[in-house]
Amino acid sequence: MAGLRTRKLNIVDRALGKGRQEVVSQSAFAHLFSEFVQYSQARSITASELERRLEDAGVGIGVRILELASLRDGKTRRETRMLGILQYVHTTIWKALFGKSADALEKVVENEDEFMISEQEPLVNQYISVPAHLPNLNCAAFAAGIIRGALESAGFPAAVQAHTVAADAGGSRTVFLIKFAPEVLARERSLASA
Amino acid sequence: MIYNLYIYNKHGVCLLYHEWKRPNITAGSAMADQKLMFGFLFSLKQVVNKLTPDSGMPGFHACSTNKFKLNYYETATGLRFVLNTDPNCGDMRECIRYIYSAVFVEYASKNALYTAGEPLDNEQFLFALDKYVRSLPAFTSGAA
């Protein structure tokens, strides 16, 4: 049947550059993501279990978007420093996915290995209202997964968590808290002293 | 003046009842009130179908008494919107269509955690609905 057909068009024959068509409706994405949240919700008992599923799905996207974005940039040199890779994620990766840079990139003052990327209105949360029985659910875990995937495949393993925090001016924003793995920090120190 | 809004799905389940002003207080529970309204629509639609010439497309969009006006919009998917206003409000179909396209579609059909057929009680939906209805000129006009 289908499997026996010959592959006329191999993936390597297809162009990987800018696709012919660059945008789809936001609604198509929202419905796809919604459906994935519902599918995952049916297979999770707690909010954190659901978030972990969303995060895991995001990781694969992070890995791929890092490759695609660096290919388009013609980037040949790998980022070796924490700040460098964070800036790359905050601007280039974010732009490639969401059409704009993330709203802010900050260092957590108390901890050397922690950084925050924050976003006023993450696309992935736009059409989600948190249900009463899962008050702590944050579907931005998906975007956290994307960040983690991109960082990991760039050689910066890290834990990334999405938090919703009340903004000073009312409303709320989503903060992605990035905590680098000990080996990353050790490398950073040796590079800094070199 | 805008009184209230009912939204039913195709099975007659009342997804939303929201009240801004109610000109009279009916006795009985909210559920009885919602069933009464749906029963009224049901019968009215049958009458409309009977009265419509064979060649025409049946469908009504409003009916009024000297005290109030019922504005009605039904989508191809069987959602039914009933917006009650004072009798001097003009054609409200555009407003209901707006509620359908900019409020229902945006905050209910696109919402991952809204299940079709459940009551529409999420905050974003209610906020957007209230904001839009209060912004209508008809909301304050004809206040007695």
Add this chain to the structure above:
Amino acid sequence: MAAQRPPYQRLGDVAFSKVEKVNAELFTLTYGAVVVQLLKDSEDVEQTSIQLEKMGYNIGVRIIDEFLAKANAGTCTDFKETGEVIAKVAFRMFLGVTVDCRHVVEPNAPADAMPAFHLIIVDNPLVDFVELPEHCSTLAYCNLLCGVVRGALEMVGMRVETKLLKDTLWGDEHTEISVSLKELVHEQYRDDDE
């Protein structure tokens, strides 16, 4: 060919120009992540194809309201027209692509046979960057689209059967979906449903 685009194509262009958009790669990669997760959960290619169709169905049931509310496509007079509207307006509005609709008539079909059409998608945004590995070669990767069409039409009283006939991932020139009408469901009012 006339210089002016046919009416439904123009309607689709207008609808697409009005909707908010997102980067197509975000959509494509998210879809890929969804498929990977489904394969992981079910560990079965056949089951994954079925689940993708189901998820599509759920999306179709929801997305139809947006289509009706925003596309201004009017009322279709027959199933043939329905096919045109799906191909030229709906696919354009949500995925930014135009799709061809081919009406199929079985050679020896009786005069009252139920109508059917095929949707031919040359520029399919779901399949960018995708290659089916050997053990998944029969996966109906684009089955989501079949489900969307089925769910959406069911909501407006048309029970249809859809099938993914061809797919570029199977080595075909394009993606092709058959849509055949099974039943027109007329609204039924029951006064005493409780």
